[in-house]
Amino acid sequence: MIPNVLTVAGSDSGGGAGIQADLKTMLALGVHGMSVVTAVTAQNSLGVQGAWELSVEAVRAQYRSVVDDIGVQAVKTGMLASAELVEAVAELLAETDAPAVVDPVGVSKHGDSLLAASALDSVRMKLLPVATVATPNLDEVAQLTGVRVESEEQLRRAAAAVLAYGPRWVLIKGGHLPGDAVDLLTDGTEEHWLRAPRHDNRHTHGTGCTLASAIASQLAKGRSVPEAVTAAKEYVTGAVAAGFALGEGIGPVDHGWEFRTGS
Numbered sequence: 261m262i263p264n265v266l267t268v269a270g271s272d273s274g275g276g277a278g279i280q281a282d283l284k285t286m287l288a289l290g291v292h293g294m295s296v297v298t299a300v301t302a303q304n305s306l307g308v309q310g311a312w313e314l315s316v317e318a319v320r321a322q323y324r325s326v327v328d329d330i331g332v333q334a335v336k337t338g339m340l341a342s343a344e345l346v347e348a349v350a351e352l353l354a355e356t357d358a359p360a361v362v363d364p365v366g367v368s369k370h371g372d373s374l375l376a377a378s379a380l381d382s383v384r385m386k387l388l389p390v391a392t393v394a395t396p397n398l399d400e401v402a403q404l405t406g407v408r409v410e411s412e413e414q415l416r417r418a419a420a421a422v423l424a425y426g427p428r429w430v431l432i433k434g435g436h437l438p439g440d441a442v443d444l445l446t447d448g449t450e451e452h453w454l455r456a457p458r459h460d461n462r463h464t465h466g467t468g469c470t471l472a473s474a475i476a477s478q479l480a481k482g483r484s485v486p487e488a489v490t491a492a493k494e495y496v497t498g499a500v501a502a503g504f505a506l507g508e509g510i511g512p513v514d515h516g517w518e519f520r521t522g523s
């Protein structure tokens with residue numbers, strides 16, 4: 261049986277991040293991808309030119325249509341835009357019997373805000389507690405916990421601060437630190453350091469979305485959290501290495517890099 265994976269996220273018209281990145285990743289990893297659109301963005305390699313969020317009613321209806329009939333083996337969340345949407349999605353996740361990968365998307369790679377400042381408390385108190393794995397980057401860690409990370413050793417402190425809000429596991433993404441691309445996965449007991457060479461490629465639009473939906477895809481296939489994150493890290497590292505020079509600015513990672521190898 262092919263597992264079903266649901267992404268709850270924003271649309272990126274440029275196709276590098278958000279819903280589009282998630283569905284491409286799911287196809288590449290052999291699962292059936294489905295989507296709940298939370299917001300529509302006008303976006304390209306230069307930045308976000310506009311964003312329009314959907315109503316709570318529209319988000320709930322999409323979610324229920326998928327879950328009630330088709331069923332899901334894992335859910336991934338990305339851009340949720342507002343406190344109302346964060347709270348509605350947290351409630352839906354709490355009712356769903358499947359692992360949830362929560363990417364607490366705050367700002368785009370260009371610095372455009374994708375989450376209202378007034379939603380941060382809802383992320384902390386409602387969304388993080390229902391996450392199987394939360395995957396903040398260093399800016400999101402600082403926004404949510406006040407912990408600033410400037411070196412690998414400080415990733416531990418960041419992880420503890422996020423775990424205090426209740427996710428089962430946290431993956432702190434160190435992609436914005438200099439040197440190797442090092443992430444720390446921990447549940448407060450076990451620690452897994454995921455290290456990959458940094459690819460000197462500016463086409464990294466969508467790395468976070470790609471990693472989180474790859475984790476959800478692997479969890480849906482029945483892998484444990486450490487196994488899923490290890491496989492997802494390999495996939496995103498290959499996608500960054502292959503990144504596309506599309507547009508005038510930051511191009512996307514190549515979600516289909518494995519199909520193109522050797523062609």
Ligand SMILES: Nc1ncnc2c1ncn2[C@@H]1O[C@H](COP(=O)(O)OP(=O)(O)OP(=O)(O)O)[C@@H](O)[C@H]1O
Pocket residue numbers: 277368369396397398433434435436441442443456457458459460461464465466467468469471493496497500
């Ligand atoms: N230049 C790079 N080379 C290799 N791996 C990278 C590079 N940049 C980021 N990564 C890896 O990509 C994954 C996503 O990390 P990153 O810190 O970029 O997340 P993010 O900021 O949430 O992404 P996004 O900006 O797409 O939201 C991590 O596993 C990180 O280590």
Ligand SMILES: Cc1ncc(COP(=O)(O)O)c(N)n1
Pocket residue numbers: 269270271272277278279301303338339365367368369370374464465466467468469
């Ligand atoms: C709809 C949407 N979701 C998420 C991101 C984050 O991705 P990035 O930080 O690579 O711009 C984005 N830019 N757009």
